[in-house]
Amino acid sequence: MNITRDKIIAWIEAFAAVLSENKAYLTDLDSPIGDADHGINMDRGFQAVLNKLPSVSNQDIGAIFKMVSMTLISTVGGASGPLYGTYFMQMGMVTNGKLELTLEDWILAVESGLNGVIRRGKANPGDKTMIDSLLPGLEALKAAANDSASLAEALEKSTAAAEQGMKDTIPLVAKKGRASYLGERSAGHQDPGATSSYFLFKTAAEVLP
Helix, strand or coil: CCEEHHHHHHHHHHHHHHHHHCHHHHHHHHCCCCCCCHHHHHHHHHHHHHHHHHHHCCCCHHHHHHHHHHHHHHHCCCCHHHHHHHHHHHHHHHCCCCCEECHHHHHHHHHHHHHHHHHHHCCCCCCCCCHHHHHHHHHHHHHHHHCCCCHHHHHHHHHHHHHHHHHCCCCCCCCCCHHHHHHHHHCCCCCHHHHHHHHHHHHHHHHCC
16 A cells, blocks of 8 residues: 555644644653753644645645745744754655655655754764654664565554654753753653654554555
C-alpha cells in the first residue's frame, strides 16, 4: 500500500492538531531548559501551514512539503522554524513530482529530512535534541522495511522507537541549543524538540497506512 497525496495532507493536518492539543505541554517542557515557547511557536507555524494547505492540495507531494518548509521558516521563531523548515524542505526535494510514495520513498524522505536537520543544527545523537527522536525512528523504519514489514507495521515500529528516543533524552545533558547553557542542570528534563518529533512519527502511523 502506497502513501497518497491525500494521506500526506491528512498527516500534516493531524500533526497540526496534535501540536495544538499539546501546545501547553510542549511549552511546559521547554520552560526549564529553553525559552518556554516551543509549543507556542510550533502551533503558530502549523496553523499558518493549515491556512495555506488548500492552495497546494492539487500539487505534488514535494510541492506540499516545500510549502510547509517555507511557511515554518517565515512564521516560527527560535531554532524550531529553521530546523523543522529544513526537515520539510529536504523531504520535498526527494519527493518532487510524486503523487504517491512507497515505503522506500517515505524512508528516503525521512532520512533526507534528518540529514538536513543534522547539517543545519550541527547536533549529534545524545546531544538532547530532536535528533534523539528522529534518528531511532528512521532506524526502526529501515529495519522494518528490511524485514519486509507492511507500511503500517513499519510506521508503528518507527513510532515506538521515536518515543523511546524521546524518553531517553530525560537523563541527558544538553550539548546544543538554549538548554546547553544550563550544563548539568539540563539533565532530568525531556527535550521538547524530541517530543514534537515523536508526534511526527505518531501521527504518521495513525493516518498514513
